[in-house]
Each structure stands twice: as structure tokens, then as C-alpha cells.
Amino acid sequence: MEKxxxxxxxxxxxDSDYVKKKYGGYFGVFVSMLGEEGESWDVYRVSLGEFPEDGEIDGYDGFVVTGSCHDAHSNDSWICKLVxxxxxxxxxxxKVLGICxxxxxxxxxxxxxxxxxxxxWDIGLRTVDLLPSKSLSSLQIPSLLTVIECHRDEVWELPPSAEVVARSKKTGxxxxxxxxxxxxxxxxPEYTKDILIHLIDRLLQRNLIQDCHAAEAKATMEACEPDQEPWKKLCKDFLKA
Structure with missing residues (x-):
């Protein structure tokens, strides 16, 4: 019998109240995108200090690291522990898949x-250019994909062993x-338009973005749809291959 x-x-x-109520929190959003029948999915709320025990780690086939309103370059104790x-x-x-x-x-x-x-800030729908890569060529997905973005930080310099597999006009x-x-x-890739719209409103309330950012982001979402299925395929294939 297969494990x-x-x-x-x-x-x-x-979790925002909206995402909790509609999707069962961000954990629910990710499981709905990536989960399949016969799998087991757990959640560790690392931003609250909840981490897997040393003896638990080997039992997992893969990990997903989510987005956050925190800065990846800060030295909060939980961030250093996560590093x-x-x-x-x-x-x-x-296998580790990191999002935002x-x-x-x-x-x-x-x-x-x-x-x-x-x-x-980069908020709204963005077209991403997938570069030629052996690891992606077998998936037969378009080389241009739209994805929902919401970030003001970015990777400045890649790890020595890494290769860039996608870039956009805004982000290298x-x-x-x-x-x-x-x-x-x-x-x-896990976001839906409604999740982003509620997030934009929260960012406005906290004075983290200006009205012009919000208006521009909402306008991009009226123009087209995110390519959710190709992204889902890409993420699942990576995590489970």
C-alpha cells in the first residue's frame, strides 16, 4: 500500500476575518489549491512561534511557506528561527515552495x-515571463502567465545555487x-480577486498604501483574470514530483 x-x-x-470566514483561513486557501484526496496537510503558525518539532520534520514530503505582512529581511525571533x-x-x-x-x-x-x-509596491494583476527552463518545459504551460501580486519587498540577489525562472517588467x-x-x-497563485480586494482595503486602513495604489490595483483586476490553473499545475507538479 502506498504511503x-x-x-x-x-x-x-x-488570518483576516474575511479569509477565515470564507476560506477557513490561509491554510484553507492553500489546501484548496494544492491538496488532493489521500494526502495529509498540517499547519504550523510560525509567525506565532509554532514550529514543527525536530522529530516531525522527516515525516513530511514537502512544505509551503506563505506570504506575510512582515519583512523577510527583519530579525524578529520567529523569522530567524524560520531561516x-x-x-x-x-x-x-x-521540497519547499515559498510564496511572496x-x-x-x-x-x-x-x-x-x-x-x-x-x-x-506591486499590487494587482501582473504578467510574468517564464524563462526557458528544463524543469518547466515538460509542463506545457504558457510562457506568459498573469498572477496576483501584493508586495513591496523583493529578492535583490539570488542564492549562489539558484536560477531565475521568471521575471516581470516590475520585478527581476x-x-x-x-x-x-x-x-x-x-x-x-493561491489568491483570488476577492482576497486581494479585501487585502487592499486593509492596507488602506493601515495607511500602508495610498488611494492611487488601490485604484491602480483594482483597475488591473478588471482588465483580466489570473491564470490560476497553470499556476496550480506548476506548483503541484513541483511539490509532488
Whole structure:
């Protein structure tokens, strides 16, 4: 009998009331995108100090590191602990998929550099250009994909062992891979438009973005749809291959 695959979401964000009510929190959003029948999915709320025990790590086939309102380049105690965990997962050749903050913290853990984006906030729908890559060519997905973005930080410098696999006009490192076990995505393939609209309103309330940012982001979402299915295929194929 085939062993049941086990995955863990390392949750770096606090759930909004809206996402909790509609999707069962961000954990629910990720499981709905990536989960399949017969798998086991757990969540560790790492931003609240909840980490897997040393003896638990080897039991997982893969990990997903989520987005966050925190800075991947800061030295909060849980962020430093997460960096050390990611270094360990890399040394164990565990599959790790990093999204937004997760993408940036993965880069940092493996020797790259992150910080504030030179071009400021990137919010809304963005077209990403997938570069020719052996690891993606077998998937038969379009080389241009739209994805929902919501970030003001970015990867400045890649880890020594990494390759860029996607870029956009606004961000030089939209995706990177290290070997077959590490992949970071700057955008949010798991987001739906309604999640982003509620997030934009929260950012406005906290004075983190200006009205012009919000209006511009909402306008991009009226123009087209995110390519959710190709992103889902790309993420699932990476995590479970």
C-alpha cells in the first residue's frame, strides 16, 4: 500500500476575518489549491512561534511557506528561527515552495539578499515571463502567465545555487529554483480577486498604501483574470514530483 503523502504549511500571516470566514483561513486557501484526496496537510503558525518539532520534520514530503505582512529581511525571533528551519530543510533536500514572503525568506536562508523593492509596491494583476527552463518545459504551460501580486519587498540577489525562472517588467526575480527541491514565487497563485480586494482595503486602513495604489490595483483586476490553473499545475507538479 502506498504511503500517504504528508505536507505542512508554514503559515507566516495572521488570518483576516474575511479569509477565515470564507476560506477557513490561509491554510484553507492553500489546501484548496494544492491538496488532493489521500494526502495529509498540517499547519504550523510560525509567525506565532509554532514550529514543527525536530522529530516531525522527516515525516513530511514537502512544505509551503506563505506570504506575510512582515519583512523577510527583519530579525524578529520567529523569522530567524524560520531561516534556520529552511536551511535544515534544504540540507535534507525536502521540497519547499515559498510564496511572496516565503519566496524572499527562502532566498535569504540560502544565501541571497532581500529588501524593499526599487520600484515600490506591486499590487494587482501582473504578467510574468517564464524563462526557458528544463524543469518547466515538460509542463506545457504558457510562457506568459498573469498572477496576483501584493508586495513591496523583493529578492535583490539570488542564492549562489539558484536560477531565475521568471521575471516581470516590475520585478527581476519573480521565480527562482534551487535544484529540484526549492522553488520561490513572488506572486500569489493561491489568491483570488476577492482576497486581494479585501487585502487592499486593509492596507488602506493601515495607511500602508495610498488611494492611487488601490485604484491602480483594482483597475488591473478588471482588465483580466489570473491564470490560476497553470499556476496550480506548476506548483503541484513541483511539490509532488
Amino acid at each position: 500517504k503523502k504528508r505536507f505542512a504549511v508554514l503559515l507566516c500571516a495572521e 534556520n528551519l529552511l536551511k535544515r530543510l534544504d540540507s535534507m533536500q525536502k 514572503f516565503g519566496h524572499q525568506i527562502l532566498s535569504r536562508a540560502l544565501g541571497g539578499k532581500t529588501g524593499r523593492a526599487a520600484n515600490g 526575480v519573480e521565480m527562482f529554483k534551487c535544484g529540484d527541491h526549492i522553488m520561490g514565487i513572488q506572486g500569489h
